[in-house]
Each structure stands twice: as structure tokens, then as C-alpha cells.
Amino acid sequence: xxxxxxxxxxxxxxxxxxxxxxxxxxxxxxxxxxxxxxxxxxxxxxxxxxxxxxxxxxxxxxxxxxxxxxxxxxxxxxxxxxxxxxxxxxxxxxxxxxxxxxxxxxxxxxxxxx
Amino acid sequence: xxxxxxxxxxxxxxxxxxxxxxxxxxxxxxxxxxxxxxxxxxxxxxxxxxxxxxxxxxxxxxxxxxxxxxxxxxxxxxxxxxxxxxxxxxxxxxxxxxxxxxxxxxxxxxxxx
Numbered sequence: 612x613x614x615x616x617x618x619x620x621x622x623x624x625x626x627x628x629x630x631x632x633x634x635x636x637x638x639x640x641x642x643x644x645x646x647x648x649x650x651x652x653x654x655x656x657x658x659x660x661x662x663x664x665x666x667x668x669x670x671x672x673x674x675x676x677x678x679x680x681x682x683x684x685x686x687x688x689x690x691x692x693x694x695x696x697x698x699x700x701x702x703x704x705x706x707x708x709x710x711x712x713x714x715x716x717x718x719x720x721x722x723x724x725x
Numbered sequence: 726x727x728x729x730x731x732x733x734x735x736x737x738x739x740x741x742x743x744x745x746x747x748x749x750x751x752x753x754x755x756x757x758x759x760x761x762x763x764x765x766x767x768x769x770x771x772x773x774x775x776x777x778x779x780x781x782x783x784x785x786x787x788x789x790x791x792x793x794x795x796x797x798x799x800x801x802x803x804x805x806x807x808x809x810x811x812x813x814x815x816x817x818x819x820x821x822x823x824x825x826x827x828x829x830x831x832x833x834x835x836x837x838x
Contacts, residue, residue, distance in 0.1 A: 615768075617768075642823045644825065644826075646826075646828075651733075651830075652830060653729075653731075653813060653828040653829055653830040653831055654769070654813070654815075654826075654828045655828075656825040656826065656827070659823065659824070659825055666822075666823075667824070667825060669825075670825070702768055702769070704826075706823055712757045712774070712776075712817060712823065712824075713759070713771060713774050714759075714771070714826060715771060716761070716768040716769045716770070716771075717768050718767060718768045719767075719768050721766075
């Protein structure tokens with residue numbers, strides 16, 4: 612059973628460009644979460660989604676950031692008009708319907724904004 | 726004040742030592758407690774998961790939760806150089822459904838030969 616998959620693993624963008632980060636949850640998992648980890652800081656929750664629904668976006672910045680988890684395909688975290696402060700590691704996690712409190716993390720996407 | 730406090734370390738111990746890692750928290754609504762291990766430039770790996778108070782043991786790892794003190798611990802017995810990593814505590818509320826994790830900042834552990 613493949614784990615949580617994220618791509619790309621590394622992403623370089625210039626200021627003002629768009630970044631798209633993709634996450635495929637573990638097989639059978641319908642809950643997806645996005646977290647951001649800044650250097651020397653812990654992981655901070657951004658958004659929690661189920662298929663086609665945003666359940667909790669209390670950690671998402673109000674502007675430039677959006678997330679989706681369509682019926683088919685991976686979850687996407689989209690950052691528009693990136694700024695240097697967006698440089699961080701972005702982790703996706705998923706959990707099953709049973710035992711939904713246990714979240715399993717992907718390898719992360721490291722975004723560098725030049 | 727952060728909801729979850731964790732000493733960042735680094736904590737350096739000799740091989741074979743018993744390691745004690747701790748977190749304190751302020752929100753009494755937290756009911757689920759987890760420990761993750763994160764190697765450099767990798768994703769967090771779930772080590773231990775406990776619900777409410779009590780102890781849980783898995784191999785060389787023991788997790789303890791003391792809700793009355795709002796204090797959780799992870800003990801590693803017979804530590805190995807391969808245990809060198811950052812250990813993150815995490816916790817969540819009991820909302821009847823899945824919910825976000827609140828993390829400590831992580832403790833960096835170095836096990837030396």
C-alpha cells in the first residue's frame with residue numbers, strides 16, 4: 612500500500628508566479644490535510660478537506676492561497692503570486708474514515724521563492 | 726502563549742541511554758496525542774498514538790499522557806544512533822470527526838556512539 616504521495620518534491624518559483632502542489636492520499640483515505648513548516652518551526656495546520664469539500668480552512672492565509680480535493684485526482688494546494696515568505700516545506704497528510712485521528716504524512720514539497 | 730510547548734533541544738545522549746521527551750499543553754480540549762519522528766528533509770512518521778490519559782508501549786517506545794497536568798512524554802529505551810531525528814508531539818480535539826493536529830516545535834535528538 613503506497614503511502615501519501617506528493618509532487619513535486621522541490622519547486623522553485625520567482626516572486627509573482629503561481630505554485631501548485633499536489634497530494635495523493637493513501638489508498639482508502641478520504642481525509643486530506645495540508646500543513647506548512649517554516650525553518651526552525653513546527654508544522655502549522657492550513658486546511659482540511661474531504662472529497663469535494665473544504666471542512667476546516669482556519670489555518671489558510673486569507674489571500675493568495677486555495678485548496679481543493681476533487682472527486683477524481685489529487686488534492687491541490689495553490690499559491691498565487693508567491694512571495695519570499697512563502698518559502699517553506701508543505702506537507703500533506705491523510706487519514707482513513709476509521710481511525711480518522713491518525714494522520715499519515717507525505718514526504719513534503721519544498722518551495723523556494725526567489 | 727503557544728498551545729503546545731516543547732523544548733527544541735538539541736538533546737545529545739550516548740547510545741543505549743534512556744531518552745525522555747516531553748510536551749506541555751494548555752488546551753484541556755485535546756484528547757488525542759501523537760508522537761512523530763522526522764528525519765532531516767523528510768516527512769513526519771507516526772510513532773505513537775494515544776487517546777486520553779495513560780501509557781502505551783510499542784517496542785522500545787513508551788508514550789505517557791497525564792491530562793491532569795497537561796503533560797505528555799515519550800520514552801525511548803536502549804537508544805540507537807538511528808533514533809537521531811526531530812521528535813514532534815501533536816494533539817487534537819475530540820470533535821466526533823477528523824480534526825487538525827496542533828504540533829509542538831519538535832525536539833532534536835542526537836544519539837552518539
